[in-house]
């Protein structure tokens with residue numbers, strides 16, 4: 416009902432698994448650790464962008480688009496999942512990478528080629544120059560009579576995570592124990608804003624711990640707040656509580672910067688793999704788990720309140736991150 420007036424294509428037929436982290440929990444002396452597996456989706460290797468693409472491509476089809484464009488680095492999960500959704504929907508997809516062509520293709524860029532996406536490399540320029548390249552590309556396609564749609568609008572993308580928040584709450588209700596604390600990466604904002612908005616529609620039962628993988632706190636809120644406002648307009652509802660009331664931001668697990676690993680995030684990847692057979696990449700989820708483990712070790716999350724890692728996916732990127740693990744273990 417909340418979304419019935421908004422165009423949406425279904426790419427995810429079922430809820431992603433919410434599973435206990437039993438072995439890791441035993442190691443830490445807790446029985447209330449969970450993981451929300453947004454890395455496990457039937458489409459394209461899965462990941463958070465699938466939820467956003469349901470609304471981006473819904474809007475694209477409503478506008479009569481006949482070509483979909485996504486931009487990012489060759490390792491971008493947005494690009495991979497856009498190519499996957501376009502493959503399934505039979506839409507031509509163009510990917511723009513601000514890099515030279517990697518050789519050999521690996522990780523996401525290999526998958527993009529397998530899915531038949533057309534890939535353009537605009538050289539190692541910044542995001543602004545890449546954006547200008549994309550606009551020029553869209554302009555020239557329009558001049559040829561095509562109808563391009565560029566994915567990425569933050570508020571439209573955030574709708575997918577408002578829906579995800581409700582999906583999670585319904586799953587959490589069926590568990591034998593409560594889950595109160597959710598951990599997620601803090602990056603460009605759509606995922607976080609969507610979750611914050613969706614969870615705060617439900618009151619104060621859940622707390623969202625956002626671990627920065629990219630920006631300092633002030634910059635993050637500059638990105639996130641306008642999305643929250645736009646979600647209110649798009650959905651025509653306002654949350655029962657101020658989303659800020661259920662949010663905590665952590666800047667201290669970022670290390671040297673975006674996509675630059677810290678020793679403790681690499682340890683966190685090893686720990687989850689060794690305890691549970693679950694793989695995290697180092698750009699996003701490794702730092703989130705590092706933050707979650709640190710707070711658990713500090714006993715900052717009372718037993719019985721339930722703690723969940725929200726795995727946003729991106730596992731194929733791990734195959735390009737091997738060199739980060741090359742130094743011997745302490």
Ligand SMILES: *Cc1c(COP(=O)(O)O)cnc(C)c1O
Nearest residue numbers: 492602603604605606727728729
């Ligand atoms: C894009 C991405 C994020 C960040 O999502 P935002 O909504 O841009 O903050 C987190 N995890 C993975 C795996 C991603 O691909």
